[in-house]
Amino acid sequence: MKLLTHNMLTSSVIKGVTKGFPLKIVASKVEVREVDYNEPFIIKTLSKVDWPALHQAANEVGYGEDLPIELGEDFQKDETLLRKIHNALLQVDIIEGELVCPESGRKFPISNGIPNMLLSEHEVSS
Amino acid sequence: MAAQTQQTQPLQDDEELCTIEASVVTGFEESARGEAKEKFNVDVKAVRGRITWKVPLNKVNDVLKMGSVDNCKVVVHTVPCFHFTDQHDSLARLQKMVKDIDWEIGLRAWQHVYAFPYPIASRPDVIPSDEDLMDVVIITNLPPPKDKSAKKDKKKGRWGKKKDKIKELKRRILQSKLDDSFQQSPRSPVNEKGDADVKKESDLLASHDEEVGLTDENDLSMSKKDDGSKVNRLAASRAGQHLLKLDSARTLDNHSKPAPEEGGESLRQHNLASEVNLTAGISDEATKQAAMSFTNNSLSPGQGSSADSSLSPVGKKISESEFASIVISRLTSPREPAPAEDGAGGVSPKMSCVTPPPTPIRSIDNPFSNLQGRLTSELLPFLDNSKLPERGDSIQGSRQDKDDNGGIIDAKLPFSAGTAQIESISVDETSSNMPNVPSLSTLATSASTPKTSSSAKELAEDSTNSRQQEDRDKSLEGNDSSKTYKRAAVKKEPDPTKPKFRVTCFRTGDTHAFDSTSAAASFGSALVAYFGWQVDLKNFDLEVILNIDNEEVTVSLALTKMSLHYRNLVAFGPTTLRATICYNMLRLCRIKNGDFVCDPMCGTCAIPIEGALNWVNCFHFGGDIHEKAIERTILNIAAIQEKQKQENKSSLKLDVLQWDIQHLPLRDRCVDVFVSDVPFGHRMGSRSVNPALYSSLLSEMARTARLGARACLLTEDRSSLIKAIQNLGRYWQRRLILNVNIGGLNGYVFLLTRTNFAVAPSSTSWRGDEGQIANEGQDGDELASADSRSVTDSSVETRTETE
Numbered sequence: 001m002k003l004l005t006h007n008m009l010t011s012s013v014i015k016g017v018t019k020g021f022p023l024k025i026v027a028s029k030v031e032v033r034e035v036d037y038n039e040p041f042i043i044k045t046l047s048k049v050d051w052p053a054l055h056q057a058a059n060e061v062g063y064g065e066d067l068p069i070e071l072g073e074d075f076q077k078d079e080t081l082l083r084k085i086h087n088a089l090l091q092v093d094i095i096e097g098e099l100v101c102p103e104s105g106r107k108f109p110i111s112n113g114i115p116n117m118l119l120s121e122h123e124v125s126s
Numbered sequence: 127m128a129a130q131t132q133q134t135q136p137l138q139d140d141e142e143l144c145t146i147e148a149s150v151v152t153g154f155e156e157s158a159r160g161e162a163k164e165k166f167n168v169d170v171k172a173v174r175g176r177i178t179w180k181v182p183l184n185k186v187n188d189v190l191k192m193g194s195v196d197n198c199k200v201v202v203h204t205v206p207c208f209h210f211t212d213q214h215d216s217l218a219r220l221q222k223m224v225k226d227i228d229w230e231i232g233l234r235a236w237q238h239v240y241a242f243p244y245p246i247a248s249r250p251d252v253i254p255s256d257e258d259l260m261d262v263v264i265i266t267n268l269p270p271p272k273d274k275s276a277k278k279d280k281k282k283g284r285w286g287k288k289k290d291k292i293k294e295l296k297r298r299i300l301q302s303k304l305d306d307s308f309q310q311s312p313r314s315p316v317n318e319k320g321d322a323d324v325k326k327e328s329d330l331l332a333s334h335d336e337e338v339g340l341t342d343e344n345d346l347s348m349s350k351k352d353d354g355s356k357v358n359r360l361a362a363s364r365a366g367q368h369l370l371k372l373d374s375a376r377t378l379d380n381h382s383k384p385a386p387e388e389g390g391e392s393l394r395q396h397n398l399a400s401e402v403n404l405t406a407g408i409s410d411e412a413t414k415q416a417a418m419s420f421t422n423n424s425l426s427p428g429q430g431s432s433a434d435s436s437l438s439p440v441g442k443k444i445s446e447s448e449f450a451s452i453v454i455s456r457l458t459s460p461r462e463p464a465p466a467e468d469g470a471g472g473v474s475p476k477m478s479c480v481t482p483p484p485t486p487i488r489s490i491d492n493p494f495s496n497l498q499g500r501l502t503s504e505l506l507p508f509l510d511n512s513k514l515p516e517r518g519d520s521i522q523g524s525r526q527d528k529d530d531n532g533g534i535i536d537a538k539l540p541f542s543a544g545t546a547q548i549e550s551i552s553v554d555e556t557s558s559n560m561p562n563v564p565s566l567s568t569l570a571t572s573a574s575t576p577k578t579s580s581s582a583k584e585l586a587e588d589s590t591n592s593r594q595q596e597d598r599d600k601s602l603e604g605n606d607s608s609k610t611y612k613r614a615a616v617k618k619e620p621d622p623t624k625p626k627f628r629v630t631c632f633r634t635g636d637t638h639a640f641d642s643t644s645a646a647a648s649f650g651s652a653l654v655a656y657f658g659w660q661v662d663l664k665n666f667d668l669e670v671i672l673n674i675d676n677e678e679v680t681v682s683l684a685l686t687k688m689s690l691h692y693r694n695l696v697a698f699g700p701t702t703l704r705a706t707i708c709y710n711m712l713r714l715c716r717i718k719n720g721d722f723v724c725d726p727m728c729g730t731c732a733i734p735i736e737g738a739l740n741w742v743n744c745f746h747f748g749g750d751i752h753e754k755a756i757e758r759t760i761l762n763i764a765a766i767q768e769k770q771k772q773e774n775k776s777s778l779k780l781d782v783l784q785w786d787i788q789h790l791p792l793r794d795r796c797v798d799v800f801v802s803d804v805p806f807g808h809r810m811g812s813r814s815v816n817p818a819l820y821s822s823l824l825s826e827m828a829r830t831a832r833l834g835a836r837a838c839l840l841t842e843d844r845s846s847l848i849k850a851i852q853n854l855g856r857y858w859q860r861r862l863i864l865n866v867n868i869g870g871l872n873g874y875v876f877l878l879t880r881t882n883f884a885v886a887p888s889s890t891s892w893r894g895d896e897g898q899i900a901n902e903g904q905d906g907d908e909l910a911s912a913d914s915r916s917v918t919d920s921s922v923e924t925r926t927e928t929e
Contacts, residue, residue, distance in 0.1 A: 005747055005781040008722075008796045013789040021793060033767075036776035041743045044720030048796065048832075090779060112760045116784040117791040118751065124789055 001115050003057050004089045007049045009115075011101035011108070014123045020101055022053035023108070025060040027097035035090045042082050045089065046075065058088045143180040144235040147682060148195035150177055153866030153875070154710040158194035161713065165192065183231075186238040189685065193709035193740055196689045199671055199682040202232035208679045213639040218260040220645060220672070220679070221652035225259060232683045239685050242667060244623040247657070254655050261655065263647040264640070626662035627653065628669055630684075635676040645672060694739065696765040697758035699730045700809045703840070707868070708736035711801050714862070714877055715836045719743040721798040724830075726787045726823065727751075731759040731780075733801050735766055738778040747781040749790075756784050788822040792830045794885070799836050800827050806842040806871070816843045820850035828857035828885055835880040840866070844874045851876070856883050 011020030051071045058064030066084040075081055099108040099115055106123070109116050150158040155172040162170045162179055165188065170179040178201070181189060189198050203223070210216045230248035237246065620626075631646035649672050650661060659668070669684035691706040712733070717723060721744045725733045728748030737746040750756060759782050767777055785791055804823065805811030811819065820841075827837055837858065841847050844863075851858055862877035 001783070002781050004745060005783070008792050009783075010791055010793045012793075013791055033777040035779060036742065038743050041720050041745075045745070048722070091777075113763075114756055114760065114782050114784055117749075118784055118786055119789055 001094045001110055001113055002090055003054060003061070003092055003094075004045065004049070006057050006094075006099070007054055007089075009099065009117070011099075011104070011106060014101065014104060014106060014119060017101060017103045019103055022050065022056060022102070024100040024102060025057055025094065025097060026100060027061045027094045027110075029094070029096035030061050030063075031093045031095055032087070032091050033093055035086070037083060037086050039079075039082060042086050042089070043076055046071065046085065049089070054088065058092075061092060061094060063088050063092050140182050140184045142183045142231060142234070144183055144186065144231045145178060145201040146181045146186070146189050146235075146685075147176055147178045147199050147201050147680075148189065148192070149175060149197045150195055151704065151707055151710065151867060153864050153873070154194060154707070157710040157713045158192075161192055161194045183235055183238060186235045186685070190239065190690065192690070193736070194706055194713065196686075196691050196706050198685040198690070200232045200235040200685055201680055201682040202229055203227040203679075203681040205679040207677045208674075210638055210677065213264065213644075214262055216638070217262040217264070217640055217644060217648040221260045221262065221648050222256055223679075223681070224649070224652040224656045225253065225256070227681060236668065236683045236685065240667065242625055246625055250657055259652045259655050261648075261651055263644060263651050265643040265647055620660055621658070624657070624659050625667040626665065627659045628661065628663045628666040629653065629672055630669060631672040631674065633674045635674065637676070638674065642674070645674065694735050694766060695730060695732060695762050697730055697761040699755055699758055701803070701805075702730045703732045703803045703868075705732065705736050707840075707866070708733045708801075709740065711803075711838045711840060711875060712737050712741065714864075714875065715799045715801060715838050717741050717744055717799055721745075722747070722796060722832075723799045723801060724748060724797045725802045726785075726790065726800065726827065727802050727804055728759065728782065729755050729803065731762050731782055733803065734780055734782065735762060735778070737801070738780040739766070742776075742779070745779050745781075747783070749783040749785040749787075751784065751786050753784075756782070787819075787826055790826045790830055794829055795832045797827075797830050797835060798832050799838075800831070801838045803840045804847075806873075807846075808842070808871075813843060813846070816846040817849055820847050821853055824850050824854045824858055825885075828854060828880065831857075831880040833880070833882065837876075837878040837880070839876045839878070840868070840873055841876070842868070842871050842873050847874070847876060851878065857881055857885065 006023065006025065009021075009023055011017055011023060014020065052069075055064060055067050055069060058067050066081075067088060068081075075085075093113060094110055095113050097110045099110065099117075100106070101108075148158070148162075150172075152175050155174065155177060158177050159170045159172040162168075162177055166179060166181055166185065168179050168181075170177050172178075177195070186200070189195075203226075205223070208216075208219070228248075233246050233248050627650075629646040629650040631642040631649065633642040633645065649670070653659060653670065654661065669687070671680075671682045671684055673680040673682065691704045693705050695702065695705070712723070715723075717737075721741075723734070723737050723741070723744055723746045725731075725746075725748035728734055728750050729752075731748060734746040734748040737744070750759065763778075763780060763782065770777055783791075802823075804820065805816070807813035807816050820843075824837075831837070839847065848860075851860055857880060858878045859881055860876065861879055862875075864875040864877075866873040866875050
């Protein structure tokens, strides 16, 4: 699972959870795969992602040191920063681990790079 | 090519254009056309199922990289209006066409894709004459034509099938009536057995005025025979027809209002029995019984059951004599027999073409070649697969020896050779001192020779005449030896400098006098004569495609050995979508750089993988609920990532989750494009849950869709999806519905766009039922205005919140 995907995930679907974003990551196996760098894509994506969530997630998997806490105004011209962001967003891949709901503590397992977000009967509205 | 400055120098590869035709999944022609236009910058013609355009030779390989097409070929020749006539003429003219085609461009284009170690001449050094080319090959040992009515029946209900039965019965009655009036009957009811029944029949016969035709001589000859049983048979069969004529009127009255099931059955059996007697020789017993049943039937029409016995082996034991006489009788009948299988006989009725038809080609030696052509097509229904020798199959592409005729009728049969063969074979029909056989019967028997060589085996058991047996064996042997000779001829040293090829013929239309196998064989035979290429149906280098669509004939060379849709995936689920269909669906959505593309029901991940390979500047992800689908997805993704690695390409921007679409774990407004093949309700899911399923899908998609999002959904259950869209019409607007052929099913591709109406955020924290979303709609207007602000503000907003 890539961090870009994680940035979209929420556990708000669970009954009673109001703020299910962002999910905490507990990673046991992480890989880095090379993905072609495409600047326009990164820039456009940055306008969609939730930066603090990304920053937190990157730190949780151990690739967050290079990322600033806040995204400044001139990030578009900073190529090194963009490349680091590219790395965090697309190249880091969580193979094994867990996603944890920040509110309820419900764990979603990740195996073979695929998180299982299925809920049980009592967790959703009947 | 050496650089020359003369004008005769062939154009360079980037200037020379060839015509490419590519097949497309029906329904997506416009989409494929768009892709071709973008990639090649030319005008592209689209008709049902295919697109055609011109491509410079050096870009032929790019055609194979297209995502929306399945099979590609380079067209070398088109004839808009071929004016098909009878079998021999049509096939001969097809063969003659080989000479008139300019093979050069096609072969060059082909060589861009398939490197053949030797140059392939587009024109032979010695161009064979027309006569050498026109060596028509007709394949006769074909299985009986497919019963297309069975397929149609499937679609009809109970009443449709009943209607068909009634129609069928009426037709049979009419046909047998007409057959009678034209059928010739013998003047001499010679009958050594002198059965009471037969006498009765002969009395009846004698009372009619008969037309005496050539059959008489055959009958005479037959009567000379020792084996009177055959005469009996023939007489009986003729009698049967007459009785039928008498009977049909009566039975019609009796069955005027048939309860289609029972009455129809017996009537049909009755008719069948008569037809059987008309067409086939049956064992004595059966015929006698049938004859008896006819007489019985004249008294009590209701009994169809006795006719049952005559229904047994139709066509199993046909002797040449009956065969010949039947054939002759059919020939001399001024009109065509009604059961027209598979385009038997006849000129195409209407020619809407402007160009005058060319003069038909008749074989010079054989003035009755026309009839022979007809003979073959009419014989087709009589011929039984099991009877003919196997080697008929190996005919394609090899020249016919003049003495050889097993399974194939060589229409160019020179008269003398024909007669010679006939003499050896027709011994049981004629006595040894048979006078001049009239040409027509010669023809008939020569046509029957394929049957002879095989039926000879069976008759050899019956016949007591050793001479006949001897001669038949001789003819068999002769056939065998020529068989081995032919095989030897085919299996000579393969010439590595010549490509191996096959001809595939696709034929559409009702009015052709030939079938695709014969056309392919004839065309192939002409190609062998022209180029000297070798035939290999399985391990071929070059595939020549002969496409006959009613009056239009197209010759092309295949550029794809396997359809291009076999790509990307290694693990398949029960409903995995073809890669070309995935591609076309993605194309419909006009995906822009930077888009997030989601398949909420991805199955084996066909769509996201196809998307990630072709739209590299986007992020593709998907999800499925089923464990098995996830397993297969893992395999597929691993395989494709591995492939990318090996080709030194970047890893794919691809991700998959396991989720339930009714509770999508996605934040609001994060997806730009949805593309999905949703469960039809047959192999996957069930029709009864579809309405609820589609509604939840659309509502969750509505919540997670960004401004200006599009959704492309494929389903067969059109009505359920339309209802769901209507229920959620506030959020989704229907833009397009395409009718697409999904493996024979009628699929519908819906293209929807997301309206600006927002889904209320309060409802997103806890998913209630649909009603809640609807209630919240009043707030929608406020939120809509909020949404219309530029999207880059969203990150700013989030930051302020956390502070």
